Amino acid sequence: MPNSISQQIQENYRVDALVDRVQQVLEQAGLGSGRLPWSDLAPLDQFHVRGLEASKELADALNVKEGQSLLDVGSGLGGPARYLAAVHRIHVTGIDLTPAFIEVSNYLSHRAGLGHKLTFRQGDATDLPFADETFDLAWTQHVAMNIQDKAKLYQGVHRVLKTNGRFAIYDPIKGNNQPILYPTPWAPDESISFVSTEEDMKEALAAAGFKTISLVDKTAVSAEWFQHQRAQPPNPLSLPAILGPELGAAVANFARNLMEGRVRLVQIIADK
Numbered sequence: 001m002p003n004s005i006s007q008q009i010q011e012n013y014r015v016d017a018l019v020d021r022v023q024q025v026l027e028q029a030g031l032g033s034g035r036l037p038w039s040d041l042a043p044l045d046q047f048h049v050r051g052l053e054a055s056k057e058l059a060d061a062l063n064v065k066e067g068q069s070l071l072d073v074g075s076g077l078g079g080p081a082r083y084l085a086a087v088h089r090i091h092v093t094g095i096d097l098t099p100a101f102i103e104v105s106n107y108l109s110h111r112a113g114l115g116h117k118l119t120f121r122q123g124d125a126t127d128l129p130f131a132d133e134t135f136d137l138a139w140t141q142h143v144a145m146n147i148q149d150k151a152k153l154y155q156g157v158h159r160v161l162k163t164n165g166r167f168a169i170y171d172p173i174k175g176n177n178q179p180i181l182y183p184t185p186w187a188p189d190e191s192i193s194f195v196s197t198e199e200d201m202k203e204a205l206a207a208a209g210f211k212t213i214s215l216v217d218k219t220a221v222s223a224e225w226f227q228h229q230r231a232q233p234p235n236p237l238s239l240p241a242i243l244g245p246e247l248g249a250a251v252a253n254f255a256r257n258l259m260e261g262r263v264r265l266v267q268i269i270a271d272k
């Protein structure tokens, strides 16, 4: 029985023999062996609303430049990191709490021929194992809603960014004060869900030392995306295909939370 919040979060995302599962799903889709273009993986390796499109928008907002170094906080299956390395030609370091996700990130990055531009390590976003002023850029998508201590999270990111570094965030926040419906993809219930209000999030970023904080609301476009997704034929490459069918029900709740205004989705750029 998991006890600490960290263990409960790992339990929420845990899938046994995940690399084997990913290999099976790729085989079924005719992508069993050899080099795999990173973009073929996008339907199953971007673990956030609006997938690759959202990662592209975030990279544009961040103004990523070739050769920069970027820390992806809560890097998941490594899809956003592969996109950034392949298209923006940067080196990405990913850190994630879930050991199986690190294994899958390494496996898929190797298959995509991008292993040399990417480093993934297991660790906690509230205790970043990096020296001060290591990275030009930092990035996080759909992670802070699992993190209780936002001060530690944002202070850590601020610390490891170089002077004038920039931080890109794409996260769910609280909406209209109606209760959030569970399960969601990030939590079976309220016990490991720490969704901020916009005010609290901005305050925590400012308190950590970020100077300018600009926010774009992505709620409406995300709700439309969910509606469009529902009308699509099933894709053999999908997150539920590898993480399990329960994810489908949790994603449906995420869509309902967005459509009913219980949750909003925001993109934030914060400057050190």
Ligand SMILES: C[S@@+](CC[C@H](N)C(=O)[O-])C[C@H]1O[C@@H](n2cnc3c(N)ncnc32)[C@H](O)[C@@H]1O
Residues within 6 Å of the ligand: 009, 013, 045, 046, 047, 048, 073, 074, 075, 076, 077, 078, 079, 080, 095, 096, 097, 098, 101, 123, 124, 125, 126, 140, 141, 142, 143, 146, 147, 185, 186
């Ligand atoms: C919904 S997934 C998003 C993954 C990835 N950012 C993406 O968009 O594809 C949330 C991720 O946050 C990670 N996570 C949650 N709490 C964390 C923590 N305290 N430190 C590091 N990673 C954490 C989970 O393991 C999971 O991979």
